[in-house]
Amino acid sequence: MKNVIGREIPDNIEGFGKVRHYEGAYANLTDRVKVSVKTRSVKPGDSKLCETIDEVLDKLEVKDGMTLSFHHHLRNGDYVLNMVMAAVAKRGIKDIHVAATGIFPIHEPLVEYMKEGIVTGISVNYISPGPVATAISKGLLKNPAVMRSHGGRPRSIESGDMHIDVAFIAAPTADWYGNVNGVQGNAACGTLSYFMPDIEYADQVVAITDNMVPYPACPIDITQDHVDYVVKVDCIGDSKGITTGTMNITKDPVGLRIAKLTALFMDATGYIENEFSFQTGAGGTSLAVAAEVRKIMKEKNVVGSFAAGGVTGYIVDMLNDGLFRNIWDVQCFDLKAVASYRDNPKHMSMSGSLYGNPHVPGPIVNNLDVMILGATEIDTDFNVNVITGSDGIIMGASGGHEDTAAGSKLAIVVSSLTKGRLPVVKDAVTTVTTPGETVDVFVTERGIAINPRRVDLIEKIKDTDLPIVTIEELKEMSERLTGTPEPMQFGEKIVAVVEYRDGTVIDVVKQVI
C-alpha cells in the first residue's frame, strides 16, 4: 500500500516481516511497554574474566541465528566488531544478525560474511559510504538491512521489536568485574551512549577491553550489574579513527553563504536568545552555521541552555566560552570532545533513549530549539533523504536526523542546491528518511524556503530582506543548473527497510542494478 506520504510499501517484507505503516510523525506517541529482560545472578567469588574471545563465545553459547550487537563510538577505528565476527565465522556459525549502532569502512570483512551466509541481517542507525553499504545496496545481504534512527534503535530494543542475544562493548577501560568507562586508555572515545539500551536489554553483555584497571574503574559509564563477562585483548581500536570525514568548518564560499543565511534566519525569527538550545552536525557547513551563530551570540551576549548531539571540539569551545551552560553528548567526534566529557561535569552524556526515543516521557530532542540538518535530497513536500546517494547506493542512515527534526522547534535543512552536478531538490526524494512534516526550513545559497505549515515563521521574517523563496522555486533553480536527471533504475528486491523512529516503516530501499 501507499503510506501517508505516498511511498509504496508492501504489507509484508520477506526477511523483515509484517509492516506497520508510517502514519505521520506524531501519530504513534502513545503509552508503551518496555519488554522484560533476562538477568544472570553472579555469585560472590565467581569470576567474569575470560582469557580469549573464543572462551567467551563458548560461555555465551553463541549459535546460528543470534543477534549480536556492537556500537560505533570508535567509528572507523573500531576493531571489536571485526574481532568478534572473525571468531564467530571461524566456528562455522551462520545466520547472524549484526545489530550495530554504526558501520564504517573498517567493517569491510562483513561483506565476505554476507556472501557466505554467516551474516544474513544487519541493522544500523548510521552507516558510512563504503564497502558494507554498497554490498547491501547490491543485494548481497540475505534479509533487508534495517535502518533506524538513534532514537528509533533504543525504542526497538526497549519495546522488544529487536531482541539482542549478546551485546559486545568496545570498552576503552574496564575492571575485572565489568565496570567500564570510555574516557581512559589508548582507545578513549568518550561517551558510550548509543549502547546503553543494549547494556540494559541484551540477554548477555560482554566488555572487551585493552585497558584493564584495578577495581573499581572510575569514572564509570557502564556499571558491573549489567555486564556478564570481561575479556582482555591487545587492542580494541585506534582512537584516531574517531575523527572520520569532514569535521572542520567549510571553506567553500557556497557553504559559508548558506551558514550565514541560516544564522540570520535563526536570529530574525527570534531563536537566538537566552536559554535557547542548539544542535548541529559535524559536517563542514553545519559547523560553519555554528560559527555564525557563535558570532551573533557573542554580539548579543546570549547564553544558551544546552548544545546537544555528536560533539566536536568546536562545540566544546562554545561551552568553555560560556555560550552554552551545558552539553548533552551522544558521541564524541574528536579527542577534544573526549577530554571535555572526561573533565567537565557540564559536558554530560545522554543515552540513545534519553536522546531521541519517542516512547519515553520526553527525550532531549523534545527540548531542542534549533536543529541544523544536512540532506542528500529534499523534495517539494520537504521530505529529506540522507540514506541513498545520487547513484541510488546507500551512503548513510538517519542517525539523529529524524529524531531531532521531530523534536526541535525549528528544524533547518542546509544544503547547496546541487551536489555532484545533480539537483538536490526533487519532486520526490529517492528515499524518505525524515518526513517533511517535521522539517521547517530549507536554506540554500540561492534562497530560503519555509515549510508552508510554518505560517508563524513566514510572518516573522516578512519585513526582513532575507531571500525567501518557495521550495518549488528552489527546485526550478536547481534543475536549471543541472538539467532534470533521468529517474534512477532499481531492481525489485528490497535491500533495506527504513523504519521511522516510532517503529513504522516510512520507506524501503531497492537493489541497485
Add this chain to the structure above:
Amino acid sequence: MKNVIGREIPDNIEGFGKVRHYEGAYANLTDRVKVSVKTRSVKPGDSKLCETIDEVLDKLEVKDGMTLSFHHHLRNGDYVLNMVMAAVAKRGIKDIHVAATGIFPIHEPLVEYMKEGIVTGISVNYISPGPVATAISKGLLKNPAVMRSHGGRPRSIESGDMHIDVAFIAAPTADWYGNVNGVQGNAACGTLSYFMPDIEYADQVVAITDNMVPYPACPIDITQDHVDYVVKVDCIGDSKGITTGTMNITKDPVGLRIAKLTALFMDATGYIENEFSFQTGAGGTSLAVAAEVRKIMKEKNVVGSFAAGGVTGYIVDMLNDGLFRNIWDVQCFDLKAVASYRDNPKHMSMSGSLYGNPHVPGPIVNNLDVMILGATEIDTDFNVNVITGSDGIIMGASGGHEDTAAGSKLAIVVSSLTKGRLPVVKDAVTTVTTPGETVDVFVTERGIAINPRRVDLIEKIKDTDLPIVTIEELKEMSERLTGTPEPMQFGEKIVAVVEYRDGTVIDVVKQVI
C-alpha cells in the same frame, strides 16, 4: 513448615500471600527475568509541570489499592511522604500500600492512616524505632509489613514481586522537564540511589521539588526520560534531618575495646592490605572500628580499593587522606558526605540494585572484603536480629545487613555482650534478619567467636593472642551477666514478614501483646 534455619513459617500468610521458603543464603542465585515496564510518551511541546500535589494526583489517577513509593534520603527530615499521603487521605482514597525505602519518626501521620484503613500495607528496607514501627508491632496495619534489604527491594521491584504504581521523588533540585539531582538546593541530601529501581520500574514517576532550576539541571542523578510529572512545592524537607541518631565515634570504653579487637582481628587474618575494600555502618562502635582500621592502614601504608555503603564524613576523610581510592555511596549520612559526592568524582553513587541485588550479574557487595555489622541479638548459629528489640517491638530493618553479610569475604558482627541488661547472645534470636551462614565472626568486649564454618580464619589466628572463644561461651558469659530472660510473649497475628534478599521468607514478626 519449619524452614532450613528452623523458623516456623506458614505456607500462606494472610495479606501477604503464598510464601517461598528460605532455602539458604546462596540457594536461589539463578538466572532471572526483569519484568516489563509501562512507559508514557511525552510529545514535543507537552508540559510535565503541575501546580499542586492535588493536580498531579488527578493526572496520575491515584485510586484505592495502589502502591505508592517513597525514598528516605532525607531521613527524619523528609516532608514528601507526609505531604503526598495527606493529599491522598483527603481524597478518601483507601487501601494504599506505602512502599518506602525507609520510614522515620517524622512519618508518624501514617499511624492514623493505618487506623483509618487509608494505609493497609507498608514495605520498607529501613525503619527507625518510633511510632510507625510500634504501631506495626501492635497490629494496627491490616496486612503484614514487608521487611526487605537494600538489595532485596530492587530485586522485588525488578522481578515484578512488588509492582509500584507511582513513585514520588523527593527532589532537592529539578528542572521543569524532570531532570533531578540530590546535591543542590536547601534539602540537598546527596545520592538518590535507593530510588533508582522505582524510577525505572514504576508505572508513573513524579518529581516533587522545592528548588526548580533552569533547564537542564546539572549534574543529573535522575534523567527526564524516567519522570512523568514535576511539582514545585515550598519545601520538601529539612536536610538537618539527614543526620539522625548516633553518627559519631563512640566514647564508651566497651565499644572502643570491641573496635580495637575487631581491627586487630582484621589485621591478623590478613584483610588489611593494599586493594582491600571495607564497609561499616554509621553507629558509634562501627565508626570506632573505622578509626582503628584507619590507624593500621596509615601505619602499614595500605591503600584500599573502595569503601562502600551509607557514607559519613568520617569515610570521606579516609578517601581524602588517600586511604581508599573510591567511595561507593548508597546514602549520605551527613552534609560532608553530600558535599563530597557533589564535588569529588572519586565519590560515586550506586543504585540499590548495583549495591546489593542478588539477581544481577554481580552487585558491589560481592566485591566487599570486610563488612562491619551491628546486632540486636545473635544466636549460637550466628543468626543475627536487627529487626526486633528486647521488648519484641520492631525497631529496625535489614538495610544492607543481609546483603553485605552474604557478599563480603569477612562479615564481622560487633556488639557488647549485653544491651539494656539483657543478653545479646541467645539460643535463638527473636527474629532472623541475617542467616548465620553468612556471618563469619562475632566480636565482643569479652572475646571473639569465629563461625566454625570458617576454618581458614581459625587457622590464621591460632598463633595470635587474640581472645578467641566459642559463641556458646559468649552466650554463657552474656547470661551470667544478666540472667536468662523469660521468653517473650507474642500474639498469633503476623505483623511483619521478613524477606531474605532473594525473595524467600526467612522469618516473620508476630504482634506484641
